Amino acid sequence: MGSSDWSAADSDIYLPLRVQDPVAVELAYDRYGGLAYGLAQRILADPEQAEDVVQEVFLRVWNNPASFDPTRGSFRTWLLTLIRNRSIDVLRGRQRRALPVELPADLKDVSAGSDPWQTLALNLEQQAIRKGLEELPEEQREAIEMAYLGGYTHTEIAERLGTPLGTVKGRLRLGLEKLHTFMRESGLVSR
Amino acid sequence: MSTHHQVEDLLAGYVLGVASAEEAATIRAHLPECGECRDDLARLSEAAAVLALTVDEVVPPARLRQRIKAAVRREDMTADTIELARPARRIGLMSGFRSTWVPAAAAAAIIAGLLAWNVRLQTELGARPSPVANAVVTAPMKGAQGASLGTVTFLRQQRVALVGLRNLARPQAGRTYQLWVIDRKGKPQPAGVFMPDADGTKLLIVPQDVSGDTLAVTEEPLGGSLAPTTTPLARGSM
Numbered sequence: 001m002g003s004s005d006w007s008a009a010d011s012d013i014y015l016p017l018r019v020q021d022p023v024a025v026e027l028a029y030d031r032y033g034g035l036a037y038g039l040a041q042r043i044l045a046d047p048e049q050a051e052d053v054v055q056e057v058f059l060r061v062w063n064n065p066a067s068f069d070p071t072r073g074s075f076r077t078w079l080l081t082l083i084r085n086r087s088i089d090v091l092r093g094r095q096r097r098a099l100p101v102e103l104p105a106d107l108k109d110v111s112a113g114s115d116p117w118q119t120l121a122l123n124l125e126q127q128a129i130r131k132g133l134e135e136l137p138e139e140q141r142e143a144i145e146m147a148y149l150g151g152y153t154h155t156e157i158a159e160r161l162g163t164p165l166g167t168v169k170g171r172l173r174l175g176l177e178k179l180h181t182f183m184r185e186s187g188l189v190s191r
Numbered sequence: 192m193s194t195h196h197q198v199e200d201l202l203a204g205y206v207l208g209v210a211s212a213e214e215a216a217t218i219r220a221h222l223p224e225c226g227e228c229r230d231d232l233a234r235l236s237e238a239a240a241v242l243a244l245t246v247d248e249v250v251p252p253a254r255l256r257q258r259i260k261a262a263v264r265r266e267d268m269t270a271d272t273i274e275l276a277r278p279a280r281r282i283g284l285m286s287g288f289r290s291t292w293v294p295a296a297a298a299a300a301i302i303a304g305l306l307a308w309n310v311r312l313q314t315e316l317g318a319r320p321s322p323v324a325n326a327v328v329t330a331p332m333k334g335a336q337g338a339s340l341g342t343v344t345f346l347r348q349q350r351v352a353l354v355g356l357r358n359l360a361r362p363q364a365g366r367t368y369q370l371w372v373i374d375r376k377g378k379p380q381p382a383g384v385f386m387p388d389a390d391g392t393k394l395l396i397v398p399q400d401v402s403g404d405t406l407a408v409t410e411e412p413l414g415g416s417l418a419p420t421t422t423p424l425a426r427g428s429m
Contacts, residue, residue, distance in 0.1 A: 012383070025263045029256060034248035037255070042246045051255050058259045062266065073240075080243035085208060124349075129241045147207040148242045154204050154214075172203035173235070180238040189237050 010075035017065040025062050032076055036083045043087040043149050053090055057082045088151035125188075132182035140175030143168055194221050198228050206232065206239040332356060332406070332427040340425040341392075343406050352397040354406060356425065359387035362410050369415045370395055371423075373405040382406075384415040401429050 013031070017024035029036075033054065040050035061068070061079065068078050133141060139161075146152045146160070154172075158165045183189045198221045204210045205218050222229055332341040332354065341356040354370065362368055370382040387393045397406070407423035409416075 022260070022263045026256075026260060029259055033251055033256065035243065035246075037251040038249035039243050039246045041249050047252075051251065051258070054251065054255060055259050055262065059262055059266070062263050077240045077243075081240070084243060088208065126244045129244050133242075133245050144207065144242070147204060147209045148239070149246075151209060153209050153211060154201075157209075166200070169200045169204065172207065173200070176203050176206070176235045176238040179241075180234050183238065183241065188241075 011070070014065070014068055014070060014075050017061070017068070020062065020065060022062075024065075025058055028061065028075070028079065029058060032079055035076075035080060039080060039083050040087045043084065043151075044091055049090055050087070053083060053086050057086055084148070092151055128186050128188065129183070132179050132186070135182065136175050136178055140171045140178070143171040144175045144179075147172060195225060195228065198222075198225070199231065202228065202231050202235055203239075206235045207242075328402075328429060330427045330429050332408075332425045334358075334425045340408075341427075343401070343427045343429065345401055345429055347402070350398070350400045352399070352401045352406070352429075354393075354395040354397060354427075356387070356393045356395070356408065357391060359391045359393060361387065365413055366410050367413050367415065368393075368408055369411040369419070370397070371407045371409065371419060372397065372399070372401055373407055375403050379407070379419055381415060381417065384411065384413075404429055 010028075010031075013024050013028045015024075017028070036054050036057065037050055040053040041047060044050050044053065057079070060082065068075060133144075136144070143157055143161070146157050152160065154165055154168050158168045161168065180189065194217065198218050201210055201214045201218055205215060210218065218228075218232075222232065328345045328347060330343045330345075331339055332343060334340040338358070340358055341354065344353045344355070345351075346353070359368070367384045367386060369384045371379040372382045373379045382397050383395065385393055385395060405426055405428045407419070407426040409419045409421045409423050411420055
């Protein structure tokens with residue numbers, strides 16, 4: 001599937017968001033609040049902090065509607081990237097850093113659930129992606145989860161696992177490559 | 192180790208957001224000159240982007256919705272007092288907006304993808320694949336005197352309806368088309384406003400169960416209406 005085909009996904013959120021219609025935030029929350037809260041909760045393991053992160057990010061989305069560019073990725077991916085990064089910042093107790101205002105240059109909509117099926121296809125999509133992650137060798141999955149959900153740096157992962165730095169980098173790369181291959185074979189991405 | 196190999200090693204950590212500032216700077220400096228690494232970055236980014244979906248959804252406390260809503264309304268009111276010339280909010284009428292338009296090629300890909308995926312997943316889960324005939328219901332969208340204006344295809348398993356319209360004239364100035372889902376009791380629910388493509392066609396996706404419902408198209412003022420104000424120019428019953 002051509003990734004650009006899905007650029008209309010969530011247009012019912014981001015179009016009114018551009019003119020700062022408050023309804024857009026409520027719609028976004030109703031559609032992705034559970035995912036956002038689940039992700040923040042998983043990273044922070046603290047319901048109150050998770051609530052704060054979700055509120056902060058949704059307000060930032062409201063206040064910076066132009067920072068989302070539908071031609072560069074899905075609204076859902078963008079929103080969850082904000083949630084993940086802010087959660088990691090809180091987890092690590094870092095100084096507040098600027099939230100990313102754009103996705104990596106080549107990151108397009110990649111998933112079926114970011115298309116107009118919206119939440120109705122989410123469960124199917126999640127099943128497929130979880131299966132892909134579960135099929136990774138344990139050490140690769142562990143390294144990826146430590147990085148993504150724990151925010152550990154290469155060096156920190158190496159120290160915690162007692163493995164050489166180069167091995168950690170290799171596991172992250174191999175794991176993501178395999179996950180991508182799984183997604184391609186499942187029809188979730190085209191390239 | 193060359194810069195290229197160094198960047199190759201770091202890209203996964205970069206897309207996972209754990210590269211140090213120094214590593215990130217090295218990567219950013221190298222990318223413009225290396226197509227191979229840009230391709231790698233795109234691929235790895237796609238994989239990293241879906242990791243959020245491996246986490247279970249958790250229903251947030253009800254108060255969180257209220258907190259966010261109140262905070263947004265507060266900031267909205269503040270902004271209104273300092274910014275008098277804000278864009279018109281006609282689009283706000285789209286609060287009940289449910290459908291999304293898609294290009295024809297995308298619609299075909301959606302149908303094929305949904306069916307293939309559905310069958311594959313069910314097979315993997317050990318279930319008997321649903322016969323396609325039971326999974327898809329199609330009804331005509333008819334206009335005045337029964338003229339064919341397209342079809343509605345409902346994918347039962349995925350609970351999504353695909354509405355394909357054709358032979359649509361351009362609405363009058365200041366007007367737009369609006370799609371409605373009318374339930375068995377005759378209550379219309381707004382499902383999106385749209386303009387036809389230059390060739391008079393339009394493809395819409397309605398992500399909800401429309402079993403037993405009627406889909407209808409009316410002409411409405413720009414921005415849409417909360418209830419139909421004109422006679423449907425096309426309708427199809429599932």
